Amino acid sequence: MEIVSGGVTDVGRVRTNNEDSYKILEGLNLYVLSDGMGGEAHGEVASGLAVDTVVKYCSEAKADSGVTLVGTAPDHFGEKTKRLQSAVQQANLNIYESAQKNQAQRGMGATVTTVWANDDRLSVAHVGDSRAYLLRMGNLQQLTSDHSLVAEQVRRGIITPQQAEESEMQSVLLRALGAHPEVEVDVDEVGIYPGDILLICSDGLSRMVTEPEIAGTLQAETRPVEAAQKLVDLANERGGLDNVTVIVVRFQEKAKQWFSWLWRGRAKKD
């Protein structure tokens, strides 16, 4: 499949610095996004550390399959998914240890949501409330479960999704990177169909823009960077109360080449 991606990050209209970080590694089809927290700009340190660690770990794992696994993922998951889980564990450890060593960084933490794409499926790993969505045939489906108090209450039937959206406790997280030396990472694998669109975003987007608007924008704007920018602009129009980061990835059928057998012998592009 052909994969086209783009990302945008913005400080928003209220905050003075951007504590979100993200990275797209086109060669690996790896996408990482992190939303940092902690006073005095330490959120930036945390989210930067999260993204850099995941990128480094996955790049090393790709080069050398002997790289140690950190933590465990259920057996039925594939190799890439287990590696991604390890990468996030390592990121957690790095943030935790950094805060242990630097008094000033105590209390810093971050969310992380990362996707590693294969030919036919996505490996998804996350901690926190930054989201990954998949738009398929007009239906926007959240791939990750928010590790927030209100989302947990909805899952248990204690409040409705409507009440969750209006709750004042939306920022209370049950899980984040950096709080403890070990963290429970949610992992999942999702089959990919040509035409699917992946969106990864920090809560700066999901709190300001509704899901139908996100779906509409992704369908209307076919270029990933433009789509990401439009969503960021929408979030800012609505108040831009938080940093906002958006990654858009489009999965398309490889354009069929007529008489491709004539080109046999030519180096195949992966």
Next chain:
Amino acid sequence: MAKLSLMFESKLVKEVPIGNRPVTIGRAPDNDIPIDNLAISNYHARVYYEAGRLVVEDLDSLNGTFVNDLRVERATLHDGDSIWIGKHNIKVDATADAAIPWDSGRKAAAPKINETMVLDTKARRDMLQQAAALGERSQFSPGRLKMPTLVVLSGKLDQKEYLLTNRLTVIGKSPMATVRLRGWFKPKMAAQINQRDDGYYLGTGDKVPSVNGTPISGTVRLNDGDLIDVCGVRLNFIFRE
């Protein structure tokens, strides 16, 4: 208030209103609707309200419970439906409940963004316990493990039933589809069922599926017992314990 009318050969035999308690049907005399017939099990089926919907549930009977010609384990009932138990027809008489649509309109006034807090284990447990004291009503009640299942009622598929274990389920001809349709002209992705925090939602694909006879628009939350029709296939969505 709904009521069940037991008919035998077009004659009204007994009428029973359905209140807060489930209405039981079977051969044993202590049922709310006792039917003295050897083809009927002692405790054959029961009818009750669940989250505002009227549901009929077969109690592992020998000869089965049928709703409008289809054998069911558990199904949502609507005004005018006929429950068949043996040769007995039980008519359902209910005022239709208006469905409450899930409103996905513009967000209300911007929420207060507090500084992000991470709850430690004890605080988290306390808070969830307090909230849980209000009662847990979700489809994901951690106490009882309920497995969402699609039971094939009619149509040729590769399995008789499908357990929904993934967040995204595709019904279609594609080899990657969970519920694989057979046939030349079936679309790769006819419909989709996706898991959200508050339940399972059916959405369109290349085709527009129907739920309990009504074609859907957008996505529709599935309830225990719903009947799904798509591409000539009929599926019963139920939660198995």
